Amino acid sequence: MKSRFSLLLLVLGFGLNLQAQKFPGLDKSPMDVSYYPHDFAHDRKFAPDKIGGENAQAVVRVIYSRPAKKEREIFGKLISFGKVWRVGANEATEIKLYQDVTLGGKAVKAGTYALFAIPDQNEWTIILNTDLDVWGAYSYQESKDVLRVKVPVKAAEEVIENLGIRFEKVNDKAAVMRLGWDKTIVEVPIGW
Template sequence: MKKSIVSLIVFAIALISTNEAFAQKFPKMDVSPMDAASYPNNWRDANKLVKVIYSRPQLKGRDLGKLAPKDKVWRTGANEAAEITFYKKLKFGGKEVKPGTYTLFTIPQEESWTVILSNQKNIWGAYFYDKKQDVLRVPAKVSKSNNNIEAFSIAFDGEKDNIKMHMGWGNTVVTVPIAVEKAVKESEK
């Protein structure tokens, strides 16, 4: 009987030790968690026109001008630079863009922000931004929000093929129009 109890205890200790040795260590949730926004934004509609993946830094009492400095290329969020995917040929800020995935950079300014689509991929921040990789640059309208937007956010709204991408943080909202080209719509019929 004693041998059985001792064997059981040894077996239990070995099992616990084995589980601890192979236990995966998962990181804590990032302070600027990754998020995604798409249009149409209804999860039931799989026929998307555009989707952006970005991280959401929070102000936490800090100044927006220090986190996204004016006249400097910004990663458009936190951590990795934001990536935007277009699923159809579109006009982004009035300029034609082909289907594909691009990195989304911005240059904050007082009256209007410059929004950049780049061929660079998997970039951390904007530290290695290369202007030669730009696909296009468009001006984006700046407006003020009545509410403080604590965490950087991207949202889409509009109707059918004429939509707007809004980027908001603090009391700043930056808007870029997006439209499906008529020639593309006709060829899809």
């Protein structure tokens, strides 16, 4: 009887302890993920025929944090022109290439890279770098770059409140990675 009572107290104590634990609130720049093909993460398990059969493979995945504009001037002010930026907030954005591709016409091997950019008024330099799991661009080292391509800047039709990255199909062997925030959009061509 005594051991049952002790067990009951232990279980109740454990339950109360779990209730007392605090979890952090929503991050100010929540993480998001974008795939090409867009529904790959879901469809490979639940509808493989939708993306080319059970052996279908994604081309690219990007994991990034989505900072908000919050009435601030973003490019040229919050994000300096001519300086390396992590393409998002918090940890450096991570891009996984599931196969060898071309980005902006330049070949790059399958693998996982940090995605950085050097924004400017008329064009951005898009950078893939091997230094993963870094906070921001504070420890960025150009010597670890595997690719740099320049892409033109386009004006957004409407203000984009939160940074967004999405992919759009061009044809069966090409897509475009579109990055947009505030009044700025850049597009990076991807081929495979």
